[in-house]
Amino acid sequence: MMALISDPSSLEANSYISLIEAELIAGTRLFLAAWDALGALPSANDWQLTGALLAGVSAIPITGGTGTFQVGNVVSIAGVMYSITDVTTPAAPLIAPALMANVAGGTPFIRITLSEKEKALAWATSMLDVQVTWDGDESSETQPLAWPRTGAEDCEGDTFPSNVFPKQLKQATAELAFSLAGRDTSATPSLLGLGIKSAKVAEIEVEADKTMLVDTIPTYIQDILACFGTAKTAGGTGMARLVRV
Helix, strand or coil, rough: CCCCCCCCCCCCCCCCCHHHHHHHCCCCCCCHHHHHCCCCCCCCEEEECCEEEEECCCCCEEEECECCCCCCCCEEEEEEEEEEEEECCCCCEEEEEECCCCCCCEEEEECCCCCHHHHHHHHHHHHHHHHHEEEEEEECCCCCCCEECCCECCCCEEEECCCCCHHHHHHHHHHHHHHHHHHHCCCCCEEEEEEEEEEEEECEEEEECCCCEEECCCCHHHHHHCCCCCCCCEEEEEEECCCCC
């Protein structure tokens, strides 16, 4: 994933909203400490090759950057993707396959990753597509996301253009990303707010009311999306075991 892509016409789109647009929405909100604390830049930046290298080389001397690489990271050198296989010598990681072509000194050594904020937006986009049953139909069989769509209408009954991401969708994506920055709403739900039927002191065993519903998508975000999709709900957690640490 080279970058966050929020272009409805792109076959590589992975977000319904750009980081700049999300930051504008965040600027209108209060108390977004968890979002503000996320990094806005990828964790490895500005690395480049120390000198010219020939095709077939697998140890890549790098210099000038910040952040570190780990085994399994995907990097780009002159537009070709490689995988990091060894970081025993941090300033000269090993890649696989070996260099496909000669490269000049100073060539960027780019870690293919998203910033924490971009990851939150891409994650929110993915969650919306999984957790919401959208009205209308996908505009293309090859599009990577559920939107753009045809036949979807807004709250006034107007049809959305089939080549755009509606502003409500952008807002919902940003709001969900803000929420995910503070808590993983896709993980096992918290018992806070559920009906507690019984409690046990030993290992703090708590039994929740199974009839309660847990929303992965917060209610206020569902309200934003109400006119063009329906969020799915999951059943309560039943028995949850909380072990002291």
